[in-house]
Amino acid sequence: MQGTDFPPLKNDLILRAARGLETEHAPVWVMRQAGRYLPEFREVRASHEFFEVCRTPDLAMEVTLQPIRRYTGLLDASIIFSDILVVPQAMGMEVEMNPGPHFPDPLNTPGDISKLSPSVDVNKELKYVFDAITQTRKGLNGDVPLIGFCGAPWTLFSYMVEGGGTKTFQKSKTWLFKYPEESKKLLLRISDVCVDFLVGQAKAGAQLLQVFDSWAGELSPFDFSEFALPSLQGISSGVRSKLAAEGIPVPPLILFAKGANHALPLLAEQGGYDVLGIDWCIDPVEARRLVGDKVALQGNMDPNVLYGGKDAIERTVERMCEAFRKDRGSKGWICNLGHGITPGVDTEDLRWFLECVHKYSRN
Numbered sequence: 001m002q003g004t005d006f007p008p009l010k011n012d013l014i015l016r017a018a019r020g021l022e023t024e025h026a027p028v029w030v031m032r033q034a035g036r037y038l039p040e041f042r043e044v045r046a047s048h049e050f051f052e053v054c055r056t057p058d059l060a061m062e063v064t065l066q067p068i069r070r071y072t073g074l075l076d077a078s079i080i081f082s083d084i085l086v087v088p089q090a091m092g093m094e095v096e097m098n099p100g101p102h103f104p105d106p107l108n109t110p111g112d113i114s115k116l117s118p119s120v121d122v123n124k125e126l127k128y129v130f131d132a133i134t135q136t137r138k139g140l141n142g143d144v145p146l147i148g149f150c151g152a153p154w155t156l157f158s159y160m161v162e163g164g165g166t167k168t169f170q171k172s173k174t175w176l177f178k179y180p181e182e183s184k185k186l187l188l189r190i191s192d193v194c195v196d197f198l199v200g201q202a203k204a205g206a207q208l209l210q211v212f213d214s215w216a217g218e219l220s221p222f223d224f225s226e227f228a229l230p231s232l233q234g235i236s237s238g239v240r241s242k243l244a245a246e247g248i249p250v251p252p253l254i255l256f257a258k259g260a261n262h263a264l265p266l267l268a269e270q271g272g273y274d275v276l277g278i279d280w281c282i283d284p285v286e287a288r289r290l291v292g293d294k295v296a297l298q299g300n301m302d303p304n305v306l307y308g309g310k311d312a313i314e315r316t317v318e319r320m321c322e323a324f325r326k327d328r329g330s331k332g333w334i335c336n337l338g339h340g341i342t343p344g345v346d347t348e349d350l351r352w353f354l355e356c357v358h359k360y361s362r363n
């Protein structure tokens, strides 16, 4: 599938911002914008299981388009409806969503690695994601670009080892510190699947690619460099070289290493990504100082401000816009929350957030 087969793009703000260029206002999208805070999403979920929605291109397209339709003209990107856990599934693991992720048979010791598929053909295992992307890109009719994504190896590793969410990271840390060499091998093996998966998404029509390292902040700076960084670099360099080898333009690459703000200088220098996402625990002025002009930034309002009412939202957005735009106008900033939107948010409060971003980030 080649780009020329798709409707022409009418809004390229996020593509320009990702390349560090000027935009009329900051492009804005919201992590988890297709999700349970939307009544129309809950309605689809009432009659379809979570992974059924992911695996059915018609349904995945429908929920991907829901926020774009509801907030017409206010969102500057869409993100394909899927989950980071489709990669462990493709590697041969069973994953349930009830309501959070649960792996009935997690990787308890390095011996369990042999249970994973020896090689993963993403074109077979994850074809449904590629089909959903191609179909959704057509369905968007060029209104906004479509983002593809995957989970980062460290975050996926922790789910595969813990068997679900965790507060302590006891099992994943046991692996890192007791079996460091086996851990590194597993991380790189996950990274190889992520490369093929992102390459496939770009070929299917994804116009930007984001890597979610949701648990990056659980690692010390040393352990982040030791364990997470090589696999993140493996993804950026692998995606770039494989697409280049096929003569396909490389879409902007975004890395959201949540909580790893200490690593911003290192990632800007050596990560190989065009955009770095930041959470709300770092001031945007400081983040910009740390990365210089090397990358664009994405973020970073605390999603819980959306529970604070219209005044709090407006004041926070105004402050955020001022900080990201300090001394550089609108160059190289993609506005987002500092993590995913949560299920209890009022849909009109999100609309107000988006309107405030348009108002306060305008040149």
Ligand SMILES: Cc1c2[nH]c(c1CCC(=O)O)Cc1[nH]c(c(CCC(=O)O)c1C)Cc1[nH]c(c(CCC(=O)O)c1C)Cc1[nH]c(c(C)c1CCC(=O)O)C2
Pocket (backbone or CB within 6 Å): 030, 031, 032, 033, 034, 035, 036, 045, 050, 079, 080, 081, 082, 083, 084, 085, 097, 099, 100, 101, 149, 165, 212, 214, 340
């Ligand atoms: C860690 C992680 C996961 N999934 C994802 C991450 C990384 C981002 C982050 O840190 O939030 C990424 C993700 N998950 C989902 C998307 C869709 C695209 C979007 O709108 O952003 C994306 C980009 C849908 C989803 N993935 C999930 C839901 C909610 C489940 C439902 O529909 O019942 C959605 C809309 C389920 C999910 N999936 C995952 C968890 C922990 C949960 C349960 C927690 C929760 O309920 O929010 C794993």
